[in-house]
Amino acid sequence: MFLILALIATLIVWGWWTYPRIGGLLFDLITRLEARLSRVTEVPVAIERMTLATFQGGARHNAPPLLLIHGFSADKNLWLRFVRSFVADHRVLIPDLAGHGKSGFEAGGDYSIAAQAQRMVEMLDASGIDKVHVVGSSMGAYIGTWLAAHYPERVLSLALMGPVGVNLPQPNEVEELVKQGRNPFLIHSRAEFDRFFAMTMASPPWIPGVLLAAESQTYIDRRAELAEIFDDFHDSPRMEPWLSRVRVPTLLLWGREDRMVPLASAQTWMAGIPHARLECWDGVGHLPMVERPERTAAQYREFLNGVRESCIA
Template sequence: MKNVETTETTRAPLPPRSLAARLGITSVPRDELKRRYTQTGSQFVQIMGADVHYIDEGAGDSTIVMIHGFASSLHTWNDVASAMARDHRVIRLDLPPFGVTGPLRGAGGTIETMNLPTYRRFFDTFMQALGIARATLVGNSLGGLLAWDYAVRHRDAVDRLVLIDAAGFPMKLPVYIGLFNHAPVRMSAPWWLPEAIIKSAVRNVYGDPRKIAPDVLRRYVEFFHGEGTREAIGKMVPTLDFADLDTGVLTSLDLPTLVLWGAKDRWIPPAHAAEFTRLIPRARSIMYEGLGHIPMEEAPQRVLLDLREFLAQLPTARSPLQV
């Protein structure tokens, strides 16, 4: 593992993107993404042949692991993580093929397909590599699926569970993801994908698109245009069939669980919040009016308030938490 001592807030403004970059004809090299988007505390660990970007900050009696969603990065937790690190050890990572981490590659350099079995192997290895024996898992979207799936498979290793607009139940893929189920898109996207499409997708995950800061929008675009990412997404999306998941196992989760959801989520139906709460015996849910698919980024203070209250509660054995 190695530290990268750079501070996001002190960097010079990013240069304008060329026409070729804006059209997605060129990709952003991994070294360039590392230079631009690592932060103070950024570290890397080798997992399954990849240089995995993560941040491990804070200290305390409890450990919190935060897992981002599809096409996002550890930066989506910036405000929440920095606040929680005052009282807890907080770890967050860039899942492959996203963020600074990028795709996993086989021995011959071929990009790996990130299906659920591969994610399970990857995340298990990450937890082992950092020596995390027990933790509270906080997951958003795809990261929420990985969080509850890990809790089901490692029931003694998870203290509490927080699901934020989490995936898992059968659903129609959001249009911006579903595009990659079409062969012409999968074939052309690595060589041509205008940033206007990516910007439209990012605006779609916010309840109020006016809240998106220009530098945040730029970050999403450059990560999506990162070297190898679009090819990896083209391999990954056809495997996203939530109808094959056994969500019935959620009834076996005997741990305090908080389900947070944006009422204006256009990617995963808000009705799924009630399904998680119904199946997980000790779950309670909070719906955020006006917020979208990534409430912890759109309104971090609202999420922080509920997260702190949840973590401060003493768990009661086999009895639902009360709002």
């Protein structure tokens, strides 16, 4: 009887210990399959002081390339479903930002918005790319806007999804939690991860529990790293003084149920970039490219077509 109980206890402990690891292996397998379906491959790009992991693919003829920039604590995998709609006629470049994904973290590495934008310029140079259409999500939108304002010769257009980077006109759930010392990105337990995950999307796709367990463990393991990256980007200068420098066609895409960045922030962006076009979607949260990948791609395709027409005119 004792041996049976010991065996059951061992199986329970083994299952608890390996469950996130199994999820991690499954996640890697699914990512490789998604990348193949999206016709992109992993390409390391050496820049000053580090190497950035990227997905690259797509056509290399006349249409200018697309640069897709993910947000804080995310990685390049977020764009795989979205980019599937563009590889037939655009070269695409999707990096893991420094400190994220497979690009690696270095303590004291400077993860400010200005530094991350500079790395994007170095990556474009190393890839032999002159000008790009930039698409950014959340912190990636902050970086993309910094690029458009400070490196205008490199940016052809700007699409911003739930952008951070301006002073908030009203209290925000994330900012309030940070002030209380409860940064929702800095995860200590699966329960905290589940609350955080619920904040990111209003209509998330179905994700198996084993994958969520793996993602939760990744956040827990990287908590100290994410804290340093968050401090660097959160302390970066807000964009208001430079928004008027953004002269390229600009699309703002916001989910009305975005709990990370309130829709009220759009007022500041539209005041600073008055030529920008704002699209707001019901039933969508902070990550439209994940929640509605086909619709987001169609919206962006329409925007890109308008950019081309304005250039021809």
